[in-house]
Amino acid sequence: PPNIAHKSDQISIDLVNKELWRKFHEIGTEMIITKAGRRMFPSIKLNFKGLDPTSMYILAIDILPVDNNRYRYVYHSSQWMAAGTTEASTPPRTYVHPDSPASGDVWMKQPITFDKLKLTNNEQNNKGHLILHSMHKYQPRIHLISCGKFPKYDVISYVPAVGRIDDVIRDDVMTFVFPECAFTTVTAYQNQQITQLKIDRNPFAKGFRDSNKSWK
Amino acid sequence: PPNIAHKSDQISIDLVNKELWRKFHEIGTEMIITKAGRRMFPSIKLNFKGLDPTSMYILAIDILPVDNNRYRYVYHSSQWMAAGTTEASTPPRTYVHPDSPASGDVWMKQPITFDKLKLTNNEQNNKGHLILHSMHKYQPRIHLISCGKFPKYDVISYVPAVGRIDDVIRDDVMTFVFPECAFTTVTAYQNQQITQLKIDRNPFAKGFRDSNKSWK
């Protein structure tokens, strides 16, 4: 259709903090989920190329279970083992990046981070957090949706509240998957290497930095 | 034109924190402006009624000088006195509310606050702050711009980056002025009653609360 950027454009997305993600992925990334909602660390940070500078795009993310298995962490082998299956969960929510919709211009100007996204295990959550089950493996997906030119007013960028994207026209949606962003959900860290890497890299996380002593 | 809400709709905007603004206005509201940019306190908090729930609106604010006078504060009479005129300043910037554009539904659901707006005296500011001159009197104006239905995707709300609205079609713009929001710009408070009221009401401002002693 006219006014809609199409897949055939040379659009590409790069995971900016790829190295950090891979460091976690080597060990086995764990994400804490809580009732109140917890950020992901690392967060997904993207670089865009090849967008039409004047077309509007909506950027969204969802997180799909990679299988129906429940996993448990086996300490002596430092591995996650499948431990039974669970029933199918409710359809995943979609988190719309708060800068959406924005012109290609805006998306390409600087790296875009999903740092406000929160994960929860509370099925009743009404704050737009993504609802996941603990002790399961998940794979985030990025969706870029082309939605034509914004009419009439030349406002540079647009930011949506948290919302859903349902019934999208598939031809205008590009989906990107970064395998290094897969993770296992937990309510408390299982692998101490993960804990240490989070403490080392997340500015908000300062555990027992010096010794093996507690704060008290 | 079709799809555009019109002035004839029974649209109204209420200043939610009217009482606080009037308390300041009685004394003579002062707003600190800095090079780096400073928030307004109070901030402008609005309630919307009568919008078309499914039409999109952009909400914006600008701040106009009320005259060409420069003012100085006369301590012994606790009054602002005109003290010479200044040349015409550059055309005022417009600050677009970061939730813009959003559907009438979203604007009406809860009070909308311009709490991210910052004022500066730096003419070279490139962060979208509103540029004002110190020791002048100003009047904020609210602009509500109807821009039709957002096409194709049913995203609930949109938030723009800081930007300008130029060349708007006047028929679709409603402008609201709250006289109690007028203020004088300063780089340091002149009237100590203003200082005290800010300290009392602004949660971020904690001056010498107990006595007349300094922190040191």
Next chain:
DNA sequence: ATGTTTCCACCTAGGTGAAAACTT
């Protein structure tokens, strides 16, 4: 003299992992 800038102690607001309490 008068107005501005810089720096800072003091706040609010909220993101962390650890530990203890709780649940099943």
Next chain:
DNA sequence: AAGTTTTCACCTAGGTGGAAACAT
């Protein structure tokens, strides 16, 4: 036993007015 929730000390991030330094 295994997993979840709650609480909390410790952080980052950033909004205040005061005081001193600076500028004109």
